[in-house]
Amino acid sequence: MSDQPRxxxxxxxxxxxxxxxxxxxxALRAVDERDAYxxxxxPPLLRKARENGDFEAxxxxxxxxxxxxxxxxxxxxxxxxxxxxxxxxxxxxxPVLDVLSLGAHQLLGTRIPTHAAVSATVELARVxxxxxxxxxxxxxxxxxxxxxxxxxxxxxxxxxxxxxEDHLAVVHSHPRWxxxxxxxxxxxxxxGIEELLRADNDRPEVTLVARPGRATPAELLDExxxxxxxxxxxxVRLTEGGEPGAITAVAEGRAGVQDEGSQLVxxxxxxxxxxxxxxxxxxxxxxxGGKAALLGALxxxxxxxxxxxxxxxxxAGLVAKALHGNPGPYQVxxxxxxxPPWRPGSFDRxxxxxxxxxxxxxxxxxxxxxRRRPEDLDGFAPLQRGLLRTALESVRPGGVVGYATCSPxxxxxxxxxxxxxxxxxxxxxxxxxxxxxxxxxLGEGPDVQLWPHLHGTDAMYLALIRRTG
Numbered sequence: 001m002s003d004q005p006r007x008x009x010x011x012x013x014x015x016x017x018x019x020x021x022x023x024x025x026x027a028l029r030a031v032d033e034r035d036a037y038x039x040x041x042x043p044p045l046l047r048k049a050r051e052n053g054d055f056e057a058x059x060x061x062x063x064x065x066x067x068x069x070x071x072x073x074x075x076x077x078x079x080x081x082x083x084x085x086x087x088x089x090x091x092x093x094x095p096v097l098d099v100l101s102l103g104a105h106q107l108l109g110t111r112i113p114t115h116a117a118v119s120a121t122v123e124l125a126r127v128x129x130x131x132x133x134x135x136x137x138x139x140x141x142x143x144x145x146x147x148x149x150x151x152x153x154x155x156x157x158x159x160x161x162x163x164x165e166d167h168l169a170v171v172h173s174h175p176r177w178x179x180x181x182x183x184x185x186x187x188x189x190x191x192g193i194e195e196l197l198r199a200d201n202d203r204p205e206v207t208l209v210a211r212p213g214r215a216t217p218a219e220l221l222d223e224x225x226x227x228x229x230x231x232x233x234x235x236v237r238l239t240e241g242g243e244p245g246a247i248t249a250v251a252e253g254r255a256g257v258q259d260e261g262s263q264l265v266x267x268x269x270x271x272x273x274x275x276x277x278x279x280x281x282x283x284x285x286x287x288x289g290g291k292a293a294l295l296g297a298l299x300x301x302x303x304x305x306x307x308x309x310x311x312x313x314x315x316a317g318l319v320a321k322a323l324h325g326n327p328g329p330y331q332v333x334x335x336x337x338x339x340p341p342w343r344p345g346s347f348d349r350x351x352x353x354x355x356x357x358x359x360x361x362x363x364x365x366x367x368x369x370x371r372r373r374p375e376d377l378d379g380f381a382p383l384q385r386g387l388l389r390t391a392l393e394s395v396r397p398g399g400v401v402g403y404a405t406c407s408p409x410x411x412x413x414x415x416x417x418x419x420x421x422x423x424x425x426x427x428x429x430x431x432x433x434x435x436x437x438x439x440x441x442l443g444e445g446p447d448v449q450l451w452p453h454l455h456g457t458d459a460m461y462l463a464l465i466r467r468t469g
Contacts, residue, residue: 015126015134019054021102024066025128028098031071031367038067038367061241070098070105071366072201075173076149077104079156084143096133099125103141108149118145164190172197177374178359185408185449192453199453204363206238207260208247209290212297213327214254223247230456231439232263234294253325258290259364261450261457262353265404266291268435268448269351270298272464275398282347283308284337284391285354287315289322292332295351300328304348308332309340338386345396352391354384354416356407360459363452377411384412388420392427392467400430401465406458408449413461417447426469432462 023045030036042064049055055063070077081100082089089097103121106112112120118141125134147155157170165183169176174197183193207229210217220226220236229235235258238244249255281299286292286308296306308323308330310316316334323330335341337352357376358368384405391401405412421427431446433439441454447463 015123017127018120018124019049020059020063021066021120021124022127023049023063024070024102025095025098025124027063027067028070028102029095032094032098035371037365038071039364042067065110066102066105068203068366069109070101071370073105073109073173074101074366074370075175076153076156076170077101077108077173079170080104080108080144080152081140083152083156084140093133096125096129096137099129099137100140103137104144107141107145108152114145118142160190168193168197173201174362174369175372178369178372181359181409185410185413186451195453196451199451200362200369201366202363202452203241204259204452205456206241206244206257207263208236208238208244208250208255209258209263209294210234210236210249210255211293211326213300214297214325215249219249220247220255229260229263231436232260232267234267235260235263253293253322256290256293256322258294259361259458259460261360261455261460262290262406263294264436264439264450264457265353265402265460265462266294266298266351268432268462268464269349269400269402270295271435272349272400272402272430272432272466274348274400274466276348276396278302278348279304280347280349281306282342282350282391282394284340284350284352284394285387286310286319286332287312289319291351291353292319293322293326296323296326296328296330299330300326303328305329305331307342307347309335309337311336337390338383340390340394342394344393347394348396348399349402350391350395350399351402351404352387353404353406354380354387354412356380356384356405356412357409358406360406360408360461364458377409380412381416384416385419388416389423392420392424392465395467397426397467397469399467401427401467403463403465405461408451408459408461413449413463414447417463417465421465424467427465427467430464430466432464435464 027041030041046060106117122134122138125137153171158166160167165176165179168179186192208220210220217236225240227237244250244257281304283292287310292308299306308319310319313334320332357372362369388403395401429446432448433442433445442448450457450460
């Protein structure tokens with residue numbers, strides 16, 4: 001036996017609990033395990049943290065950045081992590097992968113110092129994964145820390161000239177099929193698609209709408225860091241974010257949060273010329289109520305009635321809440337838009353903003369890009385065509401239908417419209433571009449596709465159709 005005295009064992013140190021990173025991890029797990037949306041999961045988590053005294057404003061900002069930044073760059077970070085582990089990613093436990101992604105984002109996507117990013121993430125791993133797996137996290141993060149984002153992209157992304165779509169998918173963190181679909185819809189060369197993919201990864205501004213007759217943009221512009229919208233006369237942008245619910249007009253329902261592209265769709269339908277009477281308007285897919293509230297306010301100014309129809313009862317409740325206090329007549333019903341309870345030809349104006357893949361709102365719902373699959377298009381196709389068919393049957397001759405969707409995918413936009421026009425020989429497309437005054441880069445028409453990188457909006461699509469017979 002050796003006479004050397006044993007070195008005393010270091011006392012066990014409990015991991016430090018970091019409320020910001022624990023909350024970010026919980027949000028990512030909810031997105032992964034429950035298919036939750038971050039924009040629905042995060043606010044109540046932040047509110048609870050503030051109520052418990054765990055968070056200050058800057059803590060909330062960091063937690064939000066960690067969650068959204070990690071989700072936006074998930075594909076890129078997966079490729080980097082895959083290069084640093086000795087097993088396929090599918091064999092790494094999802095909670096471990098979430099912690100690694102959070103660490104990768106801090107190392108490659110923020111200004112957090114390297115040593116702080118590694119140590120804070122390892123402490124998080126000790127809390128939520130245990131000491132054993134924390135050692136694995138530490139080893140992987142130290143490999144990631146050996147290079148910056150540009151250096152890693154040179155290593156893990158295939159060259160553009162060998163595989164353009166796969167290169168863009170890794171560099172800009174979109175599934176390859178989404179890159180292909182967006183490129184087909186956008187057209188053009190490399191510069192345009194790269195600008196679009198970069199815009200999808202930008203943090204979007206919060207945009208408010210002043211509902212006519214209930215609030216004015218001037219009232220909203222009194223808020224800190226508020227600027228006028230780019231295109232909609234009712235839009236106000238909160239350039240530094242903030243909590244919209246704390247604004248009096250929003251809390252009272254006289255204003256709301258609504259992307260400017262969504263506002264433009266409602267305005268274009270409201271301003272499209274109709275022949276004859278203009279008394280009955282329909283929002284055939286009204287949930288959760290943003291467009292319905294704006295349409296209801298515009299209809300009220302003309303003495304028209306808005307019928308807001310939504311299939312899901314709980315979403316119909318959200319529509320009723322959004323329309324509460326509308327200055328003119330309106331009615332909210334829960335009804336299936338493909339089997340409507342109203343008579344054909346009842347309406348002068350009809351809007352159907354149909355359910356879709358949501359590929360036009362990836363700035364706001366970054367996790368949707370990883371959740372959607374190409375086969376989802378087949379699932380939405382019958383519903384989209386059924387809703388547009390009902391809309392065309394519901395409008396009277398001389399009236400106008402607006403077909404809208406928050407997706408630029410050609411299978412959800414022009415293909416749907418073209419199919420239905422074949423079935424309705426007495427329906428014609430009308431040029432929507434003059435109804436978006438001042439908005440540039442609207443293409444050849446007559447339909448309109450908005451883009452995040454060109455217009456600063458979600459990628460909303462709009463076709464306006466008039467019944468002639």
